[in-house]
Amino acid sequence: MNSEHRRIVLVLIALCIVFTGLIGYMSYFQAFKAEAIKMNSYNKRLWINEENILRGSILDRNGKILVYSEKHDETMRRYYKYGSLYSHIIGYSYREYGKAGLELSFNNYLLNINDNSALDELINIVAPRTIGNNLELTIDHGTQERARNLLKGRKGSVVAMNPKTGEVYAMVSLPDFDVSTLRDDWGIISEDPNSPLLNRATQGLYTPGSVFKVITTAAILNTPGINQEYLCKGTTTIDGYPFKDYQNKAHGELNLKNALAYSCNTYFTEKALAVGENKLRETAEGFMFNNNIPFDLPVKSSSYPKGNIGDTDLAASGIGQGKVLTTPLNMAMVASAIANNGEVVKPILVNQVVSSTGKLVKSFNTETLSQGIDSMKAAEIKEMMIEVVKKGTGKNSSIKNVQVAGKTGTAENPSGKSHAWFIGFAPAEDPKIAIAVVLEEDGSTGGSSAAPIARDLIIYGLNNIKF
């Protein structure tokens, strides 16, 4: 081969390399980048449906309309009737700012489109759809409103749900934002240091503090042969690190029931060591820690430390401190599980999807996610939680004529003031409502500030929700 031929072949090879490179890049683009690019709100394909389809309404469990759309001379307008009340549940749908909440996760139902398949497009050409489906929520509008009023002025979250079916009656996260004026306030909202866009109920990770003792209690009951008695001196030292009771108060001779009622820290740190790292972690995981909770909105997983943790960390975990983190939704599910014979049910926010003509499109049924603890032991824990309300730290949640079972928590927070917690359910003999309240960096004790909120909401809920 002479030099001319050699050079010709070189040029050919160069061109072929470039062609192959283009093919390679295209495949890479399609496999890894296309999905994100497709979802850019400037992609008109995403909105072509929205402009022609009347987006469905969203109703509460009693058929009260919360959000609806209307058509005004060829343009669709969406009306958020309750401003900020549903900012974290329903979310928003704006062309400029995208979608959030149920507006995002149920977008295809609201527009009555199925995943944009080619077949779907074909059907759309033959018989274009113009009206979307409506969502019927499990939310009780009155309870939601009351929950927000009770929490008003503070940071934190309230979740109220049915412990047996998983229906969420109220889910509030403060601070929130007004969805109806989002267009004007976007700059302020998105840069607010208090992050009003964050749904604290599902995505706020908090140190649980003493409400976690419910899980430690379950772990103790799950450990055969453990000594449930303990002499509390108000303080104990583990691996050189001191654990103290609230105001260094010594509780004296304690059994498990009293230890939970008085929320004795030294008891639960010592017993966490006796239970051992694996047992406590497995029990926590049974209550969905380190697990994804399937829900209609995005949920952050609660975390319980994995791997070889030292005695100090294990003891801290036993009282819900240290590296243990959880969401209000998850803690409401823990309370629900105790109320529901140990079964952890999947929380649901959307009861059913109904077409504009009233036909049922899809309904969502109760699902069991896990057996947190067996039903006998769940009943034992329930008795203890009743004791918490009767004579322990949870007295402020007690209601005349209705027996409440609960647990308070005051979680030390390394980055600020302590979080006040309450989890519980009522009526204890036939639980209808389970609740979790967290007041973020409130500085008060759970018993003094969170328990009364739970009490008021339970009273309202039992009197007004159509179960």
Added chain:
Amino acid sequence: MLKNDISNRSPRNLLFLFEILSLSLVFLYDWGSVDRATYITAIGLVIIIYLSNFILNKISKGDSYIFLIVTMLVSIGVIMVYRIDSQLGMKQLLWLSLGILIFYLTYFVLKFIRGWKNWIPLYLGLSYLLFFLTFLLGKRKYGAINWITIGGHSFQPAEITKILLIFIIAAYYSNPEKFSKYKYAPYYIMGIVYSFIALLFLQRDLGTALIFYAIFLAIQFIYEDRRILILYNIILFAAGGILGYVVFDHVKIRVLTWIDPWSYIDNKGYQITQSLFAIASGGFFGTGLGLGHPEFIPLSYTDFIFSAICEEMGLFTGIGVIMLFMILVYRGFKIALNQTHKFYRILALGVSILFGIQSIIILGGVLKVLPLTGITLPFVSYGGTSILSSFIALGILQVASEDIDTREEAE
């Protein structure tokens, strides 16, 4: 001849099948507005392509694949253009028929007239005349002054100058004994090419300027004995590019929207981002013909035809189109390697590089691999001049694939 015919028959039939199927899809999509003209268009397309493939095999002893590859590309193009705009689709079919006629015309003219390598002054004169006409009568279209309108038909002179450039370069490098007596001959040829590039630059036709440069550089790389000139050429072009970037705003904008189109999404980066949306929306198998939204891409029927193809026919068809170009270029180089006549060998190289580079520049552009320059995808994009000049180039390649009698024009 017989062997040729057999090996060609099965791909010809496959092409026939492809056309029937995709045309049925177009009809299905456009059911309401299918009229007689549409049927005639469709039947016209199938017959023209089938027949011309058939006839070519009887006439030419040369390569029987390049025309087949091109008709496949043309079919995809016509179907896509028709789907985007049925009026344009029908016009494109007319251009295609004319293109095939021009192909045969080029073939016979080039084959039976001799002495092509001696007419450099003619090519030069014609080239400058075309540039002169463009400046005199040119209309600014999409930011570039590269169109002139004659009797209601717009016409892009640079498409013809491309072919003339290949003739000039081929004539120069195939006559070493004639030019070697001039010491500065290689500089003259470089000067001529750069004068073309500068004129194109002034017309803001950057894509075509890039094609001219690439063709010249590649052939210079193969044939230039004074290797240092290649280095000069590269340095000169790089310096020119940087100067262009600094001096001309429209060059700067192209580079900026290439690096980050998302920041300019509603103005300068609009085209390229719409192209990426289309390709991304198509996925691996496409939305299906008629089911996507290529109408959202500006110029989806010309410069961005590839994005439209990717959206509706999917990544795999896109890859198919790129591979067709790759095979076309490969066949072109193979023709060059087998051609004993140097002038025709360089012609074949020039045309193959033209097809290769032009498709790479626009494919890279719509994929955001290269800065976007408005040129057509040969044989696929809508556009009369583009189709005609591409078929002229193909005609040249067809002639070059045959044995040329070298007795009277010994090297």
